[in-house]
Amino acid sequence: MEKATDLFSLKSLKLKTKQQELLLRISILGLVYILAFITRLFSVLRYESMIHEFDPYFNYRTTLYLTQKGFYDFWNWFDSESWYPLGRIIGGTLYPGLMVTAAFIYWTLRFLRFAVHIREVCVLTAPFFASNTTLVAYFFGKELWDSGAGLVAAALIAICPGYISRSVAGSYDNEGVAIFALLLTFYLFVKAVKTGSLAWSLASAFGYFYMVSAWGGYVFIINLIPLYVLVLLVVGRYSMRLYVAYNCMYILGMLLAMQIRFVGFQHVQSGEHMAAMGVFFLMQVFYFLDWLKHLLNDQKLFQAFLRITLTCAISVGAIALGVGTASGYISPWTGRFYSLLDPTYAKDHIPIIASVSEHQPTAWSSFMFDFHILLILFPAGLYFCFKRLSDATIFIVMYGLTSMYFAGVMVRLILVATPAVCLISAIAVSATIKNLSQLVRTKAKPTQGGSGKGTTSTKASSKGALDHSLPYQRNGAIALLVGAFYLLTRYAIHCTWVTSEAYSSPSIVLAARGAHGNRVIFDDYREAYYWLRQNTPQDAKVMSWWDYGYQITAMGNRTVIVDNNTWNNTHIATVGRAMSSYEDEAYEIMRSLDVDYVLVVFGGVTGYSSDDINKFLWMVRIGGGVFPVIKEPDYLVNGEYRVDKGAAPKMLNCLMYKLSYYRFGELTTEYGQPPGYDRARGVEIGNKDIKLEYLEEAFTTSNWIVRIYKVKPPKNRW
Amino acid sequence: MAKSSATKDAQALFHSLRSAYAATPTNLKIIDLYVVFAISTALIQVVYMALVGSFPFNSFLSGVLSCIGTAVLAVCLRIQVNKENKEFKDLPPERAFADFVLCNLVLHLVIMNFLG
Numbered sequence: 001m002e003k004a005t006d007l008f009s010l011k012s013l014k015l016k017t018k019q020q021e022l023l024l025r026i027s028i029l030g031l032v033y034i035l036a037f038i039t040r041l042f043s044v045l046r047y048e049s050m051i052h053e054f055d056p057y058f059n060y061r062t063t064l065y066l067t068q069k070g071f072y073d074f075w076n077w078f079d080s081e082s083w084y085p086l087g088r089i090i091g092g093t094l095y096p097g098l099m100v101t102a103a104f105i106y107w108t109l110r111f112l113r114f115a116v117h118i119r120e121v122c123v124l125t126a127p128f129f130a131s132n133t134t135l136v137a138y139f140f141g142k143e144l145w146d147s148g149a150g151l152v153a154a155a156l157i158a159i160c161p162g163y164i165s166r167s168v169a170g171s172y173d174n175e176g177v178a179i180f181a182l183l184l185t186f187y188l189f190v191k192a193v194k195t196g197s198l199a200w201s202l203a204s205a206f207g208y209f210y211m212v213s214a215w216g217g218y219v220f221i222i223n224l225i226p227l228y229v230l231v232l233l234v235v236g237r238y239s240m241r242l243y244v245a246y247n248c249m250y251i252l253g254m255l256l257a258m259q260i261r262f263v264g265f266q267h268v269q270s271g272e273h274m275a276a277m278g279v280f281f282l283m284q285v286f287y288f289l290d291w292l293k294h295l296l297n298d299q300k301l302f303q304a305f306l307r308i309t310l311t312c313a314i315s316v317g318a319i320a321l322g323v324g325t326a327s328g329y330i331s332p333w334t335g336r337f338y339s340l341l342d343p344t345y346a347k348d349h350i351p352i353i354a355s356v357s358e359h360q361p362t363a364w365s366s367f368m369f370d371f372h373i374l375l376i377l378f379p380a381g382l383y384f385c386f387k388r389l390s391d392a393t394i395f396i397v398m399y400g401l402t403s404m405y406f407a408g409v410m411v412r413l414i415l416v417a418t419p420a421v422c423l424i425s426a427i428a429v430s431a432t433i434k435n436l437s438q439l440v441r442t443k444a445k446p447t448q449g450g451s452g453k454g455t456t457s458t459k460a461s462s463k464g465a466l467d468h469s470l471p472y473q474r475n476g477a478i479a480l481l482v483g484a485f486y487l488l489t490r491y492a493i494h495c496t497w498v499t500s501e502a503y504s505s506p507s508i509v510l511a512a513r514g515a516h517g518n519r520v521i522f523d524d525y526r527e528a529y530y531w532l533r534q535n536t537p538q539d540a541k542v543m544s545w546w547d548y549g550y551q552i553t554a555m556g557n558r559t560v561i562v563d564n565n566t567w568n569n570t571h572i573a574t575v576g577r578a579m580s581s582y583e584d585e586a587y588e589i590m591r592s593l594d595v596d597y598v599l600v601v602f603g604g605v606t607g608y609s610s611d612d613i614n615k616f617l618w619m620v621r622i623g624g625g626v627f628p629v630i631k632e633p634d635y636l637v638n639g640e641y642r643v644d645k646g647a648a649p650k651m652l653n654c655l656m657y658k659l660s661y662y663r664f665g666e667l668t669t670e671y672g673q674p675p676g677y678d679r680a681r682g683v684e685i686g687n688k689d690i691k692l693e694y695l696e697e698a699f700t701t702s703n704w705i706v707r708i709y710k711v712k713p714p715k716n717r718w
Numbered sequence: 719m720a721k722s723s724a725t726k727d728a729q730a731l732f733h734s735l736r737s738a739y740a741a742t743p744t745n746l747k748i749i750d751l752y753v754v755f756a757i758s759t760a761l762i763q764v765v766y767m768a769l770v771g772s773f774p775f776n777s778f779l780s781g782v783l784s785c786i787g788t789a790v791l792a793v794c795l796r797i798q799v800n801k802e803n804k805e806f807k808d809l810p811p812e813r814a815f816a817d818f819v820l821c822n823l824v825l826h827l828v829i830m831n832f833l834g
Binding site for chain 1: 727731734735738739775776779780783786787790791793794795797798803805806809814817818820821824825828829831832
């Protein structure tokens with residue numbers, strides 16, 4: 001008690017050690033909470049508070065609709081402004097969790113008389129939930145190891161770039177809320193297994209429901225938890241608590257999940273969810289047999305009974321599964337998830353999935369970039385988990401290993417691995433620092449061997465000998481502590497640098513350095529969309545590649561032919577075919593789709609490399625996948641993709657080429673280069689004299705990034 | 719002869735099970751009866767579905783899952799109330815029953831929404 005007051009100079013407070021510890025913990029958690037929020041605000045400070053990327057614009061549009069029209073209209077919304085002429089059943093094909101959460105925050109703030117705009121709420125939803133994730137990480141770490149590990153886990157996950165990449169302010173996407181729901185569900189389930197209480201299992205079922213409503217990655221939960229139960233059964237750590245926790249969570253979670261229309265009956269019909277059902281039945285059989293064994297108390301009789309029941313149960317289960325899969329009632333694993341098990345599947349069979357850059361396999365540099373020292377601390381943490389095995393540590397080890405495998409297959413899934421890596425690394429950091437600081441704090445004990453009892457004398461004397469044999473123990477420990485502090489400081493610096501440089505760009509507004517070092521902003525996208533909004537008739541239809549669909553409907557408020565939802569491959573292939581054909585064939589296709597305007601993105605003047613000419617080969621592949629008349633070799637020369645004089649003739653005359661380079665041949669883009677020099681490809685274009693017969697140029701933005709063309713009505717017959 | 723030994727085994731099994739089961743307390747027997755009732759109701763529903771077809775599927779699922787769900791929750795209650803389970807010895811049976819009632823409430827509210 002005396003030491004506590006000595007440490008605290010304000011003697012009037014006179015806090016006991018326990019209260020001091022509580023104060024420390026609460027203040028650390030508070031600071032971590034604020035840190036997680038403010039580290040994600042770079043783009044709001046540098047540009048403005050706006051929604052980034054492509055998918056968030058769709059989420060923003062639906063949230064706007066929800067707050068304006070109410071939940072019932074939102075849930076039953078059929079949108080005729082996208083996928084013309086098919087339309088899209090939005091109410092039944094989205095995950096409502098994010099929109100409902102943002103709308104709920106908006107209504108709460110409005111109720112408290114804060115006059116916020118829904119866009120501000122949307123922009124700041126992800127950082128807010130990132131802060132909440134740090135709190136859940138603290139409680140989870142406390143459950144796994146101790147409160148020190150919890151605090152370290154909260155601090156690590158607050159700034160880890162793997163999580164920041166999808167949860168910066170403005171990235172209004174499902175993952176921002178989903179990672180919070182994922183960690184919450186896992187924490188509640190581990191707590192349920194630990195206590196065996198129905199209340200905690202009910203809470204984890206609700207956590208699972210929130211996850212299902214938020215993101216399609218809930219399939220990871222519904223496969224990891226049965227796998228975990230199976231591992232516990234095999235290892236022999238099963239207990240009554242496991243039965244209570246898993247069954248209550250599975251039944252209630254499955255029922256709640258089926259309330260989301262997009263998920264529908266998948267929990268009983270899809271192959272991806274069958275593992276959970278299989279483990280459910282296995283548990284019933286297993287525990288029933290266990291109960292009988294306990295009742296009978298007789299080995300021989302029980303063995304006979306066991307043989308009969310097991311053969312019956314396994315055969316029934318196998319027959320049911322076989323019949324279900326063969327008859328097609330249980331659908332096989334869908335393409336998106338099947339490509340996780342077989343990474344080469346998408347490239348050969350589903351070009352749309354293969355073309356998304358987030359779905360590519362991960363390089364080592366991405367791992368290092370997103371995790372930094374956590375990558376080295378992860379195996380160390382695994383070692384500590386194995387040293388102190390319990391139900392909770394077995395779970396986190398399984399979560400860590402499975403999520404790291406999937407993170408290796410697809411870049412996007414580094415996000416799912418981040419909480420596991422942070423938690424396991426936190427265990428390593430906390431355990432190491434605890435051991436080291438204990439070494440620093442032990443005073444050299446005098447050898448008590450002589451005065452002790454007989455049995456303890458040898459032990460105490462050997463301990464005394466140990467104290468003497470490592471004289472520099474304390475100095476070594478201090479040196480290692482300084483080293484650990486240095487490593488953690490470098491981690492914090494790296495994370496902040498990565499956040500600032502790599503993950504805070506809104507990608508709808510581009511920035512570059514001018515000739516004199518000043519910052520130049522290219523706001524061409526919004527310029528084009530607002531032109532569409534103000535200068536085209538209300539019912540105009542716009543054809544563009546599917547990347548820009550969500551932005552056109554959200555900001556331009558016009559009907560589009562295809563958008564980022566990519567649910568109809570044939571429709572996208574039709575647009576791809578139109579873009580890759582000669583102008584007259586393309587005109588027929590555009591007339592059949594009632595297209596009024598065509599929008600292309602062109603980076604030749606600014607050197608912007610994510611433009612449509614660079615994406616063109618994917619249009620050819622996707623179009624050629626459905627219409628064999630489009631053949632990829634027609635557009636290549638000796639397997640090489642070129643746009644200069646040596647390019648293939650079909651390439652030089654296709655619609656995409658003409659629309660991108662119309663009037664570009666007269667423009668001088670760089671000093672010392674001939675006119676028509678494409679800065680993104682670094683060559684002079686081949687066909688400079690482009691004449692358009694069926695389209696006319698409607699608008700080109702100030703830096704030529706977005707170009708809009710009007711489709712001319714058919715000529716008079718005479 | 720193998721058949722008679724199998725039937726003899728089955729009979730011996732049945733007898734020993736019966737005698738062991740008679741020793742369980744009454745409250746656990748009531749819960750067991752409730753579980754048997756719920757499972758048989760589920761089986762009747764499945765047979766009915768096999769006869770008349772599964773449209774509307776959500777109603778069928780909600781019917782069957784409500785039976786299976788309440789059976790499973792009753793088994794969980796039985797586990798928590800059973801005096802022989804060492805893990806739950808400091809859980810008061812009133813708390814176990816309150817949890818059971820709460821979970822059943824949530825189960826049936828969701829079923830009502832899903833019934834269509």
